Amino acid sequence: MTKTLSPALEISGLIKDVGPLPALDGRMKRIVSNISLKAHFGAVTALLGANGAGKTTTIECAQGLQTRTGGSISLLGHDPQNADAGLRSRVGVMLQDGGLPPAARPVALLRHVASLYANPLGVDALVERLGIGEFSDTNIRRLSGGQKQRVALAASLLGNPEVLFLDEPSAGLDPQSRLMVFELIRELRDSGKAIVLTTHLLDDAQRLADYVYIVDKGESVAQGTVPELLEQSTAALNRRVMTFEAAPRLDLSPLARTGLSCTETRPGSYALSGKLEPADLGRFGGWCAEHAIMPTSVHLASQSLEDVFLAISRGEQAANTEATTKPEALGIS
Numbered sequence: 001m002t003k004t005l006s007p008a009l010e011i012s013g014l015i016k017d018v019g020p021l022p023a024l025d026g027r028m029k030r031i032v033s034n035i036s037l038k039a040h041f042g043a044v045t046a047l048l049g050a051n052g053a054g055k056t057t058t059i060e061c062a063q064g065l066q067t068r069t070g071g072s073i074s075l076l077g078h079d080p081q082n083a084d085a086g087l088r089s090r091v092g093v094m095l096q097d098g099g100l101p102p103a104a105r106p107v108a109l110l111r112h113v114a115s116l117y118a119n120p121l122g123v124d125a126l127v128e129r130l131g132i133g134e135f136s137d138t139n140i141r142r143l144s145g146g147q148k149q150r151v152a153l154a155a156s157l158l159g160n161p162e163v164l165f166l167d168e169p170s171a172g173l174d175p176q177s178r179l180m181v182f183e184l185i186r187e188l189r190d191s192g193k194a195i196v197l198t199t200h201l202l203d204d205a206q207r208l209a210d211y212v213y214i215v216d217k218g219e220s221v222a223q224g225t226v227p228e229l230l231e232q233s234t235a236a237l238n239r240r241v242m243t244f245e246a247a248p249r250l251d252l253s254p255l256a257r258t259g260l261s262c263t264e265t266r267p268g269s270y271a272l273s274g275k276l277e278p279a280d281l282g283r284f285g286g287w288c289a290e291h292a293i294m295p296t297s298v299h300l301a302s303q304s305l306e307d308v309f310l311a312i313s314r315g316e317q318a319a320n321t322e323a324t325t326k327p328e329a330l331g332i333s
Contacts, residue, residue, distance in 0.1 A: 008076060008163045008194030009039040009062055015070030016057050016218075032057050032218040035071075039163070039196045039211075044189050046209035047198040048309060054218040055198035056096055059165050062196070063093055076163060089117060092161030094152045096168045096198075102141035106132050106151045109140070110158065117159040126154040129184065131177070145172025153181060157188075164188060166197040170204055182208060202306045214309060222308070229308050241273040242284075244295040254287050255280070276300075 014035040019028035032054040039045035047055045060066040062073055064080035073080055078087050101109065107127055114120035127133050130150045135143060140151065149172055156164060169185070170178050185208060189195055199205055205212055206226055214222040214229075222229065248267035256262045260274040272280065288295065 006077070007038040007040050007074075009037075009045075009196060010074045011038075011058070011062060011071065012036050012073075013071035014058060014061060014068055014073065016054075016061060016066065017069040030069075030218065032061070034219045035213075035215060036220055037213045037223070039194050041162075041194045042189060042192045043210040044185065044195045044197065044208050046205040046212045047196070047215055048202070048205045048209075048212055048305075049198075049200065049215035051200055053200075053215045055200075055215055056167055058215070059167060059196060059198055063091065063165055064088075065093075089159055090162045092156035092159060092164040094149075094156040094164075094166045094169060096171065100140045100148060100152060100155070102139065104140050105137060106140065106143070106147075106154075107136045109151070110154055113155050114158045119160065120158045121160050123154075123158070126157060130154050130180065146174055146177050149173055150177060150181070153184075161193065163194045163196070166195065168199055168201075169197055170199070170201065202309055206305045212305075226305060230305065239274055240276040240300065241271055242276060242281075242298070242300045243269065243271045244298040245269055246293055246295045250291075250293065255284060 014032050015030065016032035017028040017030050020026040021029050035054065035058050037045065037047070037058075047058060049055050057066060061068045062075060062080060064075075064083045067081060075083070076087060076090055080087070104112075107123065110123045110127065110132075114123050127136070130153065132147075132150055132154060135147050138147075140148060143151070149169065153166070153169065156166070166185070169181060173181060185195060185197075189210070197204075197208065209226060211225055212223065212229060213220055243265075245268055248264070250264070250270070252262035252264070252270065255272060257280075260272060260276065260280060262272050263270065265271050272284070287293070
Protein backbone atom coordinates (compact mmCIF):
# COMPACT_ATOMS: atom_id res chain seq x y z
CA MET A 1 0.00 0.00 0.00
CA THR A 2 1.34 3.41 -0.95
CA LYS A 3 2.51 5.47 2.02
CA THR A 4 1.41 9.09 2.00
CA LEU A 5 1.56 11.90 4.53
CA SER A 6 -2.05 12.87 4.02
CA PRO A 7 -5.13 10.96 2.90
CA ALA A 8 -6.71 11.50 -0.50
CA LEU A 9 -10.05 12.07 1.26
CA GLU A 10 -10.74 13.02 4.85
CA ILE A 11 -14.23 13.51 6.28
CA SER A 12 -14.70 14.65 9.86
CA GLY A 13 -18.03 14.83 11.68
CA LEU A 14 -20.15 15.09 8.54
CA ILE A 15 -23.73 16.31 9.08
CA LYS A 16 -26.40 16.51 6.40
CA ASP A 17 -29.95 17.74 7.00
CA VAL A 18 -32.81 17.80 4.50
CA GLY A 19 -36.14 19.57 4.77
CA PRO A 20 -38.11 21.19 6.18
CA LEU A 21 -40.50 18.25 5.82
CA PRO A 22 -44.28 18.29 6.37
CA ALA A 23 -44.13 14.89 8.07
CA LEU A 24 -41.84 16.43 10.69
CA ASP A 25 -44.01 19.53 11.22
CA GLY A 26 -41.66 21.59 9.10
CA ARG A 27 -38.55 20.48 10.96
CA MET A 28 -35.36 19.36 9.26
CA LYS A 29 -34.58 15.66 8.92
CA ARG A 30 -30.99 14.63 9.67
CA ILE A 31 -29.90 11.85 7.33
CA VAL A 32 -26.20 11.97 8.21
CA SER A 33 -25.37 12.90 11.77
CA ASN A 34 -21.76 11.96 12.45
CA ILE A 35 -19.65 10.26 9.78
CA SER A 36 -15.87 10.43 9.72
CA LEU A 37 -13.49 8.55 7.45
CA LYS A 38 -10.16 8.64 5.65
CA ALA A 39 -9.31 7.18 2.26
CA HIS A 40 -5.69 6.69 1.23
CA PHE A 41 -3.92 6.33 -2.08
CA GLY A 42 -3.28 2.75 -3.14
CA ALA A 43 -6.23 1.46 -1.13
CA VAL A 44 -9.89 0.56 -1.54
CA THR A 45 -11.94 2.17 1.22
CA ALA A 46 -15.46 0.78 1.58
CA LEU A 47 -18.44 2.47 3.15
CA LEU A 48 -20.66 -0.43 4.20
CA GLY A 49 -24.24 -0.08 5.37
CA ALA A 50 -27.83 -1.02 4.73
CA ASN A 51 -29.90 0.86 2.17
CA GLY A 52 -30.74 4.25 3.64
CA ALA A 53 -27.82 4.26 6.08
CA GLY A 54 -26.34 7.45 4.57
CA LYS A 55 -23.63 6.01 2.31
CA THR A 56 -24.63 7.71 -0.94
CA THR A 57 -25.31 11.03 0.77
CA THR A 58 -21.85 10.88 2.35
CA ILE A 59 -19.96 10.35 -0.89
CA GLU A 60 -22.10 12.91 -2.74
CA CYS A 61 -21.07 15.45 -0.10
CA ALA A 62 -17.47 14.29 -0.55
CA GLN A 63 -17.78 14.86 -4.30
CA GLY A 64 -19.36 18.29 -3.86
CA LEU A 65 -22.66 17.14 -5.40
CA GLN A 66 -24.51 17.91 -2.17
CA THR A 67 -23.97 20.75 0.28
CA ARG A 68 -23.22 19.53 3.78
CA THR A 69 -24.84 20.98 6.88
CA GLY A 70 -21.83 20.55 9.14
CA GLY A 71 -18.43 18.92 9.52
CA SER A 72 -15.41 19.19 7.26
CA ILE A 73 -14.28 17.46 4.06
CA SER A 74 -10.87 17.55 2.40
CA LEU A 75 -10.58 16.01 -1.07
CA LEU A 76 -7.05 16.11 -2.47
CA GLY A 77 -6.41 18.95 -0.04
CA HIS A 78 -9.43 21.02 -1.11
CA ASP A 79 -12.98 21.52 0.06
CA PRO A 80 -15.13 19.80 -2.63
CA GLN A 81 -17.97 22.20 -1.86
CA ASN A 82 -15.89 24.85 -3.62
CA ALA A 83 -14.39 22.57 -6.27
CA ASP A 84 -13.06 24.14 -9.44
CA ALA A 85 -12.50 22.44 -12.79
CA GLY A 86 -8.96 21.53 -11.81
CA LEU A 87 -10.09 19.51 -8.79
CA ARG A 88 -12.98 17.88 -10.62
CA SER A 89 -10.64 16.71 -13.39
CA ARG A 90 -8.67 14.72 -10.81
CA VAL A 91 -11.72 12.86 -9.51
CA GLY A 92 -13.78 10.11 -11.14
CA VAL A 93 -17.38 9.48 -10.12
CA MET A 94 -19.62 6.50 -10.82
CA LEU A 95 -23.09 7.27 -9.51
CA GLN A 96 -25.45 4.56 -8.28
CA ASP A 97 -28.05 5.40 -10.93
CA GLY A 98 -25.43 5.88 -13.63
CA GLY A 99 -26.45 9.43 -14.57
CA LEU A 100 -26.11 8.49 -18.26
CA PRO A 101 -28.11 10.23 -21.02
CA PRO A 102 -30.66 7.60 -22.13
CA ALA A 103 -30.66 8.48 -25.84
CA ALA A 104 -26.87 8.22 -26.24
CA ARG A 105 -24.98 5.22 -27.53
CA PRO A 106 -22.20 3.92 -25.24
CA VAL A 107 -19.07 4.42 -27.36
CA ALA A 108 -20.18 7.77 -28.76
CA LEU A 109 -20.88 8.95 -25.21
CA LEU A 110 -17.48 7.79 -23.99
CA ARG A 111 -15.72 9.58 -26.84
CA HIS A 112 -17.60 12.76 -25.94
CA VAL A 113 -16.62 12.44 -22.26
CA ALA A 114 -12.99 11.78 -23.23
CA SER A 115 -12.96 15.00 -25.29
CA LEU A 116 -13.59 16.99 -22.10
CA TYR A 117 -10.21 15.99 -20.62
CA ALA A 118 -6.76 17.22 -21.58
CA ASN A 119 -5.15 13.78 -21.31
CA PRO A 120 -7.87 11.12 -21.31
CA LEU A 121 -7.38 7.39 -21.25
CA GLY A 122 -7.93 5.53 -24.49
CA VAL A 123 -11.63 4.92 -25.15
CA ASP A 124 -11.01 1.83 -27.29
CA ALA A 125 -8.98 0.13 -24.56
CA LEU A 126 -11.70 0.70 -21.95
CA VAL A 127 -14.42 -0.44 -24.35
CA GLU A 128 -12.53 -3.66 -24.98
CA ARG A 129 -11.61 -4.23 -21.33
CA LEU A 130 -15.19 -3.83 -20.11
CA GLY A 131 -16.84 -5.63 -23.02
CA ILE A 132 -18.79 -2.55 -24.07
CA GLY A 133 -18.33 -3.30 -27.76
CA GLU A 134 -20.89 -6.09 -27.46
CA PHE A 135 -23.68 -3.52 -27.11
CA SER A 136 -22.09 -0.39 -28.58
CA ASP A 137 -24.94 0.18 -31.07
CA THR A 138 -27.69 0.07 -28.42
CA ASN A 139 -29.13 3.20 -26.84
CA ILE A 140 -28.36 3.44 -23.14
CA ARG A 141 -32.07 3.36 -22.25
CA ARG A 142 -32.23 -0.15 -23.74
CA LEU A 143 -29.22 -1.52 -21.88
CA SER A 144 -29.50 -3.86 -18.92
CA GLY A 145 -28.58 -2.59 -15.48
CA GLY A 146 -25.23 -4.36 -15.58
CA GLN A 147 -24.40 -2.97 -19.03
CA LYS A 148 -25.17 0.55 -17.85
CA GLN A 149 -22.87 -0.03 -14.87
CA ARG A 150 -20.00 -0.94 -17.19
CA VAL A 151 -20.51 2.19 -19.27
CA ALA A 152 -20.70 4.34 -16.12
CA LEU A 153 -17.48 2.79 -14.81
CA ALA A 154 -15.70 3.47 -18.10
CA ALA A 155 -16.90 7.09 -18.08
CA SER A 156 -15.59 7.56 -14.53
CA LEU A 157 -12.14 6.34 -15.58
CA LEU A 158 -11.64 8.37 -18.76
CA GLY A 159 -9.97 11.29 -17.00
CA ASN A 160 -7.41 8.94 -15.34
CA PRO A 161 -8.52 10.19 -11.89
CA GLU A 162 -6.43 10.17 -8.75
CA VAL A 163 -9.52 9.49 -6.63
CA LEU A 164 -12.33 7.26 -7.83
CA PHE A 165 -15.78 7.16 -6.22
CA LEU A 166 -17.85 4.05 -6.95
CA ASP A 167 -21.41 3.94 -5.63
CA GLU A 168 -22.64 0.30 -5.57
CA PRO A 169 -20.30 -0.65 -8.46
CA SER A 170 -21.47 -4.27 -8.81
CA ALA A 171 -25.22 -3.55 -8.77
CA GLY A 172 -26.93 -5.44 -11.58
CA LEU A 173 -23.78 -7.12 -12.84
CA ASP A 174 -23.82 -10.74 -13.94
CA PRO A 175 -21.16 -12.98 -12.31
CA GLN A 176 -18.73 -12.71 -15.23
CA SER A 177 -19.00 -8.90 -15.41
CA ARG A 178 -18.65 -8.70 -11.63
CA LEU A 179 -15.33 -10.56 -11.72
CA MET A 180 -14.17 -8.30 -14.57
CA VAL A 181 -15.01 -5.16 -12.60
CA PHE A 182 -13.42 -6.51 -9.40
CA GLU A 183 -10.19 -7.28 -11.25
CA LEU A 184 -10.10 -3.79 -12.74
CA ILE A 185 -10.71 -2.17 -9.34
CA ARG A 186 -7.80 -4.12 -7.86
CA GLU A 187 -5.54 -3.03 -10.72
CA LEU A 188 -6.53 0.60 -10.21
CA ARG A 189 -5.76 0.29 -6.50
CA ASP A 190 -2.39 -1.29 -7.21
CA SER A 191 -1.58 1.58 -9.57
CA GLY A 192 -1.85 3.96 -6.59
CA LYS A 193 -5.33 5.39 -6.98
CA ALA A 194 -7.55 6.09 -3.98
CA ILE A 195 -10.81 4.20 -4.44
CA VAL A 196 -13.87 4.92 -2.33
CA LEU A 197 -16.81 2.60 -2.80
CA THR A 198 -20.15 2.22 -1.13
CA THR A 199 -21.96 -1.07 -0.93
CA HIS A 200 -24.60 -2.96 1.00
CA LEU A 201 -23.17 -6.22 -0.36
CA LEU A 202 -20.97 -7.77 2.29
CA ASP A 203 -19.17 -10.03 -0.16
CA ASP A 204 -18.06 -7.00 -2.19
CA ALA A 205 -16.57 -5.36 0.89
CA GLN A 206 -14.91 -8.57 2.07
CA ARG A 207 -13.32 -9.25 -1.31
CA LEU A 208 -12.34 -5.73 -2.35
CA ALA A 209 -11.81 -3.47 0.64
CA ASP A 210 -8.51 -2.69 2.33
CA TYR A 211 -10.35 -0.70 4.98
CA VAL A 212 -14.03 -0.70 5.94
CA TYR A 213 -16.27 1.87 7.62
CA ILE A 214 -19.61 0.51 8.79
CA VAL A 215 -22.39 3.10 8.73
CA ASP A 216 -25.71 2.77 10.53
CA LYS A 217 -28.47 5.40 10.72
CA GLY A 218 -26.16 8.12 9.43
CA GLU A 219 -23.28 7.45 11.82
CA SER A 220 -19.91 5.74 11.63
CA VAL A 221 -20.24 2.85 14.07
CA ALA A 222 -17.16 0.69 13.37
CA GLN A 223 -14.04 0.74 11.26
CA GLY A 224 -11.01 -1.38 10.46
CA THR A 225 -9.53 -3.77 7.96
CA VAL A 226 -11.71 -6.79 7.25
CA PRO A 227 -9.42 -9.10 9.31
CA GLU A 228 -9.43 -6.59 12.18
CA LEU A 229 -13.20 -6.37 12.22
CA LEU A 230 -13.57 -10.14 12.11
CA GLU A 231 -10.95 -10.76 14.79
CA GLN A 232 -12.10 -8.04 17.14
CA SER A 233 -15.77 -8.94 16.76
CA THR A 234 -15.09 -12.62 17.37
CA ALA A 235 -13.14 -11.71 20.51
CA ALA A 236 -15.89 -9.35 21.68
CA LEU A 237 -18.62 -11.91 21.13
CA ASN A 238 -16.42 -14.88 22.07
CA ARG A 239 -18.43 -16.95 19.62
CA ARG A 240 -17.55 -19.39 16.89
CA VAL A 241 -19.60 -21.78 14.82
CA MET A 242 -18.76 -25.35 13.80
CA THR A 243 -21.05 -27.00 11.29
CA PHE A 244 -21.02 -30.59 10.08
CA GLU A 245 -23.05 -32.90 7.88
CA ALA A 246 -23.92 -36.44 8.94
CA ALA A 247 -26.88 -38.78 9.29
CA PRO A 248 -30.09 -37.04 10.45
CA ARG A 249 -31.60 -37.07 13.96
CA LEU A 250 -28.36 -37.71 15.89
CA ASP A 251 -28.31 -37.32 19.67
CA LEU A 252 -26.23 -34.18 20.30
CA SER A 253 -26.65 -34.12 24.06
CA PRO A 254 -23.09 -35.42 24.77
CA LEU A 255 -21.73 -32.33 22.98
CA ALA A 256 -23.86 -29.78 24.84
CA ARG A 257 -22.63 -27.68 27.74
CA THR A 258 -23.22 -24.23 29.19
CA GLY A 259 -22.34 -21.56 26.65
CA LEU A 260 -22.49 -23.94 23.69
CA SER A 261 -25.64 -24.66 21.69
CA CYS A 262 -25.96 -27.81 19.61
CA THR A 263 -28.73 -27.88 17.01
CA GLU A 264 -29.82 -29.74 13.91
CA THR A 265 -30.51 -26.85 11.55
CA ARG A 266 -32.10 -29.15 8.95
CA PRO A 267 -32.09 -32.95 8.58
CA GLY A 268 -28.47 -34.07 8.59
CA SER A 269 -27.01 -30.56 9.09
CA TYR A 270 -25.72 -29.61 12.54
CA ALA A 271 -24.25 -26.52 14.19
CA LEU A 272 -22.28 -26.11 17.40
CA SER A 273 -22.17 -22.42 18.25
CA GLY A 274 -20.97 -20.38 21.18
CA LYS A 275 -17.76 -20.30 23.19
CA LEU A 276 -16.05 -23.19 21.44
CA GLU A 277 -12.89 -24.41 23.18
CA PRO A 278 -10.25 -27.00 22.26
CA ALA A 279 -11.88 -29.48 24.64
CA ASP A 280 -15.09 -29.24 22.62
CA LEU A 281 -13.24 -30.38 19.52
CA GLY A 282 -11.79 -33.31 21.45
CA ARG A 283 -15.23 -34.24 22.76
CA PHE A 284 -16.63 -34.00 19.23
CA GLY A 285 -13.95 -36.39 17.91
CA GLY A 286 -14.60 -38.82 20.76
CA TRP A 287 -18.36 -38.67 20.15
CA CYS A 288 -17.84 -39.48 16.48
CA ALA A 289 -15.56 -42.41 17.31
CA GLU A 290 -17.85 -43.80 20.02
CA HIS A 291 -20.93 -43.77 17.80
CA ALA A 292 -19.17 -44.65 14.51
CA ILE A 293 -20.17 -41.32 12.97
CA MET A 294 -18.19 -40.17 9.95
CA PRO A 295 -19.28 -36.62 9.01
CA THR A 296 -19.37 -35.91 5.29
CA SER A 297 -18.12 -32.38 5.99
CA VAL A 298 -16.90 -30.33 8.96
CA HIS A 299 -16.43 -26.57 8.91
CA LEU A 300 -15.18 -24.31 11.74
CA ALA A 301 -15.50 -20.56 11.32
CA SER A 302 -15.21 -17.37 13.31
CA GLN A 303 -17.46 -14.38 12.70
CA SER A 304 -17.99 -13.34 9.10
CA LEU A 305 -18.24 -9.71 7.98
CA GLU A 306 -21.96 -10.37 7.64
CA ASP A 307 -22.10 -11.35 11.33
CA VAL A 308 -20.28 -8.15 12.30
CA PHE A 309 -22.54 -5.99 10.14
CA LEU A 310 -25.79 -7.57 11.29
CA ALA A 311 -24.76 -7.49 14.93
CA ILE A 312 -24.03 -3.78 14.72
CA SER A 313 -27.03 -2.80 12.63
CA ARG A 314 -29.42 -4.78 14.84
CA GLY A 315 -27.77 -3.73 18.07
CA GLU A 316 -27.01 -7.35 18.94
CA GLN A 317 -23.26 -7.05 19.22
CA ALA A 318 -23.72 -5.67 22.73
CA ALA A 319 -25.11 -8.72 24.47
CA ASN A 320 -23.26 -7.68 27.61
CA THR A 321 -22.62 -3.99 26.95
CA GLU A 322 -23.79 -1.39 24.46
CA ALA A 323 -20.25 -0.14 24.07
CA THR A 324 -19.18 -3.03 21.87
CA THR A 325 -20.93 -1.48 18.89
CA LYS A 326 -18.52 1.45 18.94
CA PRO A 327 -15.16 1.54 17.14
CA GLU A 328 -13.19 1.84 20.37
CA ALA A 329 -14.79 -1.33 21.72
CA LEU A 330 -13.49 -3.17 18.68
CA GLY A 331 -9.98 -2.02 19.54
CA ILE A 332 -9.76 0.40 16.59
CA SER A 333 -9.78 4.16 16.32
